[in-house]
Amino acid sequence: MKNLLFLGGLGFIGTNIINELLDKYSELEITVFDKPGKVNSFGSRIRFFPGDFQNEISVENALSSASFDGVVHLVSTTIPATSNEKIAFDIEANLVPTVRLLQLMVKHEVPDIIFFSSGGSVYGTVNSKTVNELDQTFPISSHGTVKLAIEKYLHLFQELYGISYLILRVGNPYGPFQTSDDQGIINVFIRKILKNEKLVIRGDGSAIRDYIYVKDLARIVGQMIDNKITNNIVNIGSGTGTSVNEILDILRSVSGKELRTKFTDPLPADVSRIVLDISKLKLLVKSELVPIGEGIRLTYEHMLSEALNKDNFKR
């Protein structure tokens, strides 16, 4: 693949992947389609196409603006925790436009798509130690259900029209450039620690997730593009579970601060434990992963230096 179109490429994951690709795969041409308000920190190293994913004409304009070899689909307008409050919106804002995108890819002969699914939400309530890509999928959030429905349509378009897909079921990524206040517990906590604010934990802190340092994720995605891995569903995580309480311990040690915490009721859409089986990932790409203690330290330092710079700028 030479010429890639990133949909929603200026967000947290997109920014990290594009950084990685620009650094290591200089032959790639990258176009980003994202909301008009988004800041393009890559400047002229990419082509920026502002537009609205829900507007079919806007997507078609971007898709037909060059001869793309592939699309990287990172758009998601909901998060698991709150998606159940607006299911019809979730379907209409994510599923329907993705189907339209696939139809446009057929029309404009774009042969490949990489889709960011959700390792944390497609499997649902899990009793086993880890989940692999063949396990049953019963999401308990609309976010996960829509991701899963998109996966099914990707497979359908592959069988019917030959569009190749790579579905990445990503665990909980954390690291530089995560700016959301609603999602990404590690980044949200660090931001609060830097402002000396109280950390709010849904549940008792025992909930276990599979966290992945976003630069590891970016490197893996780069390798997968480079190795032309297609028509596959792949879990991307660390393969190990970490509880919220363990994260709090790491953050205490990294920041050297006492943390102020508040524990509240968990949401029904929160699963209690999800750890990804990454055997397939290990077969497909060779990649050393940053341990979570180290990843959190790097993230903390990055965010601290950003905060200090901002502070200096203000003065």
Add this chain to the structure above:
Amino acid sequence: MKNLLFLGGLGFIGTNIINELLDKYSELEITVFDKPGKVNSFGSRIRFFPGDFQNEISVENALSSASFDGVVHLVSTTIPATSNEKIAFDIEANLVPTVRLLQLMVKHEVPDIIFFSSGGSVYGTVNSKTVNELDQTFPISSHGTVKLAIEKYLHLFQELYGISYLILRVGNPYGPFQTSDDQGIINVFIRKILKNEKLVIRGDGSAIRDYIYVKDLARIVGQMIDNKITNNIVNIGSGTGTSVNEILDILRSVSGKELRTKFTDPLPADVSRIVLDISKLKLLVKSELVPIGEGIRLTYEHMLSEALNKDNFKR
């Protein structure tokens, strides 16, 4: 369950099930919500509520018109063969209104839903002899994908709000009261034979499906309601495969006619073989099934007598 609301109850499957229920379970009260144009052949034995499934207010009016114990959801506005031509419509006309229905069931405290999924289309391309309910699902039609997405939302509403579900993955039903010209190959063929028209076969006639006589289906559904089977996904078919060519042979023998046939290209959404594993069904209900030769003969006689009556009426 005492008081049931049938959505789309005046179609082929609904008519047969309601017939069965009115005959054998006389304590049941049945309300049918269906399109205003539909003929209510049950008269005052049921309550008929004309309305549009895509209109939320219309659905809410029906759902709140009595204290229902359960909903039987039979609405489907697409068929596998042509659903891929209008995927966005399929999602908006079937998935979104079903999610709205579930939200209304939560609001009006209707505790139970029976959903007619599709054994023929949710599994997709299958290499194994038969498919069971735990097998992988990769539909190759939007019809099947939407059915599957609805299944996932049913599970979600069960986990989050306690709405019980029964998902019936029905094979290819045939028998009395099937009037579609687009779907139900056995009925379509018989209608054409009775009019001395040519039978059009997509493909070479080797495609294998799992056919079930609709009166068997109706009896099974009655037993499942009676036995209060919930929170389950169940294949309903015969467990045996029949090719189109075998159906043609049976029809030749039953009608005593030479058949005029025309073979055309198959559609991409047609799977070549699908036979349901009905082990779970057999554990849940005891039911003798009508063999396909006998079922086709009964259907032929029913349709022949209907055609003769219509003819007599005309004179």
